[in-house]
Amino acid sequence: MFVETCQAFDFNPKIICESPDVATLLTLVDSGIGIAIVPKLAIQLRPTGTLKYAEITPLLKSDTALIWLKNRRLSKAAEHFKDILQSSVR
Numbered sequence: 001m002f003v004e005t006c007q008a009f010d011f012n013p014k015i016i017c018e019s020p021d022v023a024t025l026l027t028l029v030d031s032g033i034g035i036a037i038v039p040k041l042a043i044q045l046r047p048t049g050t051l052k053y054a055e056i057t058p059l060l061k062s063d064t065a066l067i068w069l070k071n072r073r074l075s076k077a078a079e080h081f082k083d084i085l086q087s088s089v090r
Helices: 002-008 022-030 040-045 076-089
Strands: none
Touching: 022 040
């Protein structure tokens, strides 16, 4: 999705690493490897003032899924979280 959006603006990013783990991406940034595209909330994973960031415009939106084990009962807290999340996105 990110690459397609970049290409729509005639920009082809040079991607040298991909990772589903935000912490890994932030560590690579801390090491000076480059920049990372991460959810805005990831900024909170580092001490205030240690990262520079810019919000991406236009906003990229993605589908979100909530998953759990099929044959396992959810805890009361997890069930409550699921109910709140589902009602907030409807």
